[in-house]
Amino acid sequence: MDTPVIVVGAGPSGLVLAAELRLGGVEVIVLEKLAKRSGESRGLGFTARTLEMFDQRGLVPRFGEVETSPQGHFGGIPMDYSVLADAHFGARGIPQSRTEEVLEDWATELGADIRRGVEVVGITDDGEGVDVDAVGPDGPLTLRSRHVVACDGGRSTVRALTGFEFPGTDSTIEMFLADVGGCVIEPRQIGEKVPGGMVMSAPLGEGYDRIIVVERGTPPRRRTAPPDFTEVADAWQRLTGQSLHGGHARWVSSFGDATRQVTRYRLGNVLIAGDAAHTHLPAGGQGLSVSVQDAFNLGWKLAATAAGRAPDGLLDSYHAERHPIGARLLMNTQAQGMLYLSGVEMDPLRTVFSELMDDANVRRRLAGMVSGLDVRYDVGPGSHPLVGRRVPKVELVVGDAKTSTFGLLHDGRPVLLRLREGLAPAAGLAEHVKVVDAVPHGLPDDSPLCGTATLLVRPDGYVVWAGDDGSGLRDAASRWFGTPR
Ligand SMILES: Cc1cc2nc3c(=O)[nH]c(=O)nc-3n(C[C@H](O)[C@H](O)[C@H](O)COP(=O)(O)OP(=O)(O)OC[C@H]3O[C@@H](n4cnc5c(N)ncnc54)[C@H](O)[C@@H]3O)c2cc1C
Structure with a gap:
């Protein structure tokens, strides 16, 4: 290898x-x-x-x-x-x-x-x-x-x-996209209907605007190179009446709905x-x-x-x-x-x-x-509302240091986060996961972490176990990170 x-x-x-x-x-x-x-x-x-x-x-x-x-x-x-x-x-x-x-x-x-x-x-x-x-x-x-x-x-x-x-x-339509400079283009919301199609524009900064032009009924073409700017400007003019031909594009592309x-x-x-x-x-x-x-x-x-x-x-x-x-x-x-x-x-x-x-x-x-905030994975048994969901960002105090639930994940390791002392024994788990004792700071009253003693969090930020008494914790750790000795 x-x-x-x-x-x-x-x-x-x-x-x-x-x-x-x-x-x-x-x-x-x-x-x-x-x-x-x-x-x-x-x-x-x-x-x-x-x-x-x-x-x-x-x-x-x-x-x-x-x-x-x-x-x-x-x-x-x-x-x-x-x-x-x-x-x-x-x-x-x-x-x-x-x-x-x-x-x-x-x-x-x-x-x-x-x-x-x-x-x-x-x-x-x-x-x-x-x-x-x-x-x-x-x-x-x-x-x-x-x-x-x-x-x-x-x-x-x-x-x-x-x-x-x-x-x-397959694609049913060809659409154009261009980042255009040298023209004054009014912002247009995505979905703005014009007779014959749809247009969108938004400022990008540095004198450029992103435009999208969709002429209904334009069949997709198998192109070997991007369209040139004139083709895009022509389509924009047909739909909006505005000529962008005096401008230039730093990027032009066509895409479809395949x-x-x-x-x-x-x-x-x-x-x-x-x-x-x-x-x-x-x-x-x-x-x-x-x-x-x-x-x-x-x-x-x-x-x-x-x-x-x-x-x-x-x-x-x-x-x-x-x-x-x-x-x-x-x-x-x-x-x-x-x-x-x-x-x-x-x-x-x-x-x-x-x-x-x-x-x-x-x-x-x-x-x-x-x-993407609604993702809930099937990570195994558990009735806690956070099981399978992303851990929320919560400020934490660990020893004398301030961090957050997200800060604990910077090194990409799984975390056993204990928010109350004496709960969920970590014996044997430390070989596979980082065990952290922390005190939440400024926890909102409606946070799902309120009243939660311990959480087991994957490196990608999803909770695989949460609870008070440690039952099921070893099984969850074994399933995701390997059997603790
Ligand atoms: C016109 C357009 C507008 C878009 N607008 C948005 C948007 O507003 N918001 C959004 O979230 N997404 C948007 N996207 C989608 C976004 O660009 C893609 O979803 C994203 O780039 C996917 O990332 P990727 O790493 O999977 O693939 P890519 O970014 O496509 O990266 C693939 C890489 O693989 C390389 N590669 C290909 N073949 C080989 C090979 N044989 N050997 C070695 N290297 C190879 C390529 O050169 C490329 O660098 C848009 C896409 C397009 C085309």
Whole structure:
């Protein structure tokens, strides 16, 4: 073996996965076909849950000042996210190129071996390990590893080479996106209808605006290169009457509404994550976030497997937990597409939907779905409301030091958090988990942590056990982190 794990693709999912493997103490090589980052702005931020996950690793200050807003939409219908306890959609206005830069720095600092200009062209899994054929700056090369993870995006080569089934529907429409400078463009909300289609614009800063143009009835084209700016400006003018032809674009792209998901997230020694596993309309800004959450889910499990400390079935829980989340992502982006891309024939449904969204329970449900805050994994028995859910961010005092539930997760280790002394004996557990005695600080009265003595939290921030008397704690620890001696 050249390395225990090869990750194919240094996009957001591949970079997070590489960093998580290093936190788990495992060597990793990342193979990326681009010699340097593309610089494309693509995902302009991330959802509330992904922001939390970056916070759990101490990454948020690296993004500078992070703007959040309670204002969002579902299918182009404005929606106020303040129905959620965390009261916002997520981080705004951070171009994906910046997110990738932060993640690449983080992964590199942790010791990930990122090799650029290396394109993977062949995969052979013989059951004992995987041979990866690639073409790099010095010509062809073959590397062998125990596991390979396909993080190589929507047109994944590894997915095709490995034989992952990828059912779903093809694109029905072509849409344009451009980051335009040199023009004054009024902001237009996503979902804004104009005769013949839909347009959107939002300022990006530094004199640029993001525009999206959708002309109804434009069939998808199999392009070998991005459209040129004139084509986009022509479409914008047909729909809005405004000419952008005097401006310029620093990035132009076309995209569609193809909706597909692999049926298995693991085939033998090859796993798959991010856009390679699920392709969908970029509606509601979820693609980057769900991809990153795949990687946070897989990283610690694969690290434990590669290091030989994983309990039985741990790696397969990746498919069990993340496939339903991907299916839900496809479902909600399709629904949003129907609401904001269709014509007048959908107006009655849009009206009914808008009325329903006046109800706080409906908003809570939709906001939970899009923000990723509603995820609840089946982690085993337990009646505590936090079991299977993310641990909330709560300030803590540990000894003389101040930290938080998220601060305890910075090193990517599981945590047994004891909030009351003398409860839940930790004997034998300390070999697998970090045992922390802490006093909550400023706990709101309605916090699910009120009255909770002890929590067992996975490295990705999900609670697998919570209680007062320790019953079931050893079983939960064994199931997720290995049997305590
Ligand atoms: C036009 C557009 C707008 C979008 N807007 C948003 C948005 O507003 N919000 C949002 O959250 N998401 C948005 N997305 C989606 C978001 O960009 C993706 O969900 C995200 O990039 C997925 O990350 P990933 O790491 O899984 O894949 P990618 O970012 O696609 O990364 C895959 C990497 O693998 C590399 N690679 C591919 N093949 C090989 C190979 N054979 N060998 C080696 N390397 C290879 C690629 O070069 C690439 O670097 C948008 C996407 C598009 C196209």
